[in-house]
Amino acid sequence: MNREQLPLAIREKILKIDLSSLRKYTVMIVLVILMVLFSLTSPYFLTWRNLSNIIMQNTYFIIVAVGLSFVMIGGGIDLSVGYQMSLVGVVTAMMMVVNHFPVWLAVFLGILLGTTLGWINGLIVSTIKVFPLIVTLATSIVFQGISYLISRANTFRDYPGGFILLARGKILGIPYDVVLTILIAILASFIYYETVFGFRLIALGGNEEASRLAGINVRRMKILIYTICGLLTAIATMVMISKANTTNSSFGPGTEFIALTAAIVGGVSFMGGEGNIPSLIAGVLLLAVLGNGMQLAGWGTYAQFIVRGVILLGAVVFDEYQRNAKKKVQMKA
């Protein structure tokens, strides 16, 4: 008996197991498989030092991906996060290194700038109602120009000790940035599953017009999610430049691609309305493990680009397949 001959209820159940569970756990399963494979190809892979390095090198990617998840689950996209990081990074660094602002003030103003950049994206997306892909592509070019104009393509290094502490300080042996990342992930999960805002955000991504008809202020929601994305991107920037102890305008661009790929691999739907934080983090770690494992196996950076691109394509195809399958069941019902 093939699947088409089964009763509808059983088919629905199978589909539910096929897609929901598969989607939920695939990224975790693939992550484990990759770790086993790489541990066989390199004796250094499965060492505490290597694994802790993978986590510490990816904290800011996780923070950006969490920020991006707010926009994507709400049905939007933000391609400008990379150049937001570039702009926030050079401005914060210049305030500390060139203008000798106190660390707290430079960090505060840097985060305020990032939040404002997100707010601007949200304002444009919700006002002119153009596809957000185009809007944020355009704003990313603007942010890039401003970043290079301000920095004059200079590199800024040797931050004050207080700022470096963000990357090097520890609480109970755990680096500050790891603690910060965990706190942000927990808070984001809490917002998604326990708050009215999170609930409405998931609804908005599922059906924007129905959200409007249900009395939700769609415009305000959109502005808010891009602003949150800007805020988290700015926090991630602080972690990134603190770790590097240097920055210039080329720091940040490219992050949007990794965060976007990780989000989609981690189950955040490209069309909105779906996603969860644990899988999203697993998505970031999957890409990181892949990069690290390939490096240890002697594959170059360019080969990693190809693999990442193929993974993004595969994740989008899977996302689309899942949506079509759901529609088919609905039509048959």
Place this chain on the structure above:
Amino acid sequence: MDIEHIVEMKGICKWFGGIQALKKVDLELRRGEIMGIVGDNGAGKSTLMKILSGAYLADEGEIYIEGQKAHIQNPQDAFNLGVGMIYQDLALFNNLDVAKNIFIGRELTHGPLNFLMDKKRMYKRAEDVIRDFRVDIKSPRMNVARMSGGQRQMVACARAIAFQSKVLIMDEPTAALGVTEASKLLGLIRSLKEMGLSILLITQRIPDILAIADRVFVLKGGQRQDILEVSKVCLDDVVEMIIKGKDQGGNHIPEVEYKSYG
């Protein structure tokens, strides 16, 4: 103000660009009645009802709910006044379950500042709504994407009436349903009337209206033609009014009520 009428719309005008979709339309809905809204495609039926539900803003005209002037700027305003609408496409969220579809925009909350969802209470209330309206849905945790057309219609219905609504607007509710499901839905609409709801029913299926409505409101080219008492007309009378309008031969039908508000 006349409080026999739960809803009064007076001189409603609506333009879409250079096209006038509604031309000084008046409508009076009596308390506890089912009123059919009929008209050809483009007659302005959905536009008129969307103005009442807050989905569109009228360019001119006034709305009174229970005799009080209403300022309906958005769907939330209409909801707060006890007006719920079930849209033709149902406006459901396929990524959410039944309970969440019912409560979206009217979430039950707890905790400081009321920003936390009270999920336990929401699922309990959703269960009660499903039971009270004898809706054929097994659990409030079912995802609406996996439901039949009839079940989805029931969820939309439950959402519109779960919060002490006084007026329910239904836009082509039976259009996508089979004979059995349509019949069940008409039964549900009747029982909603018995529960005291006033119902505005947009449909192209005139027999549905003749089966359950008290009166029928006819629109043509964005203008009110007439309100007919269902007990005094037949299918052909309604169809003739829809096609010819009041001024071109449709006005031989016994006129029941028409108030001009100039």
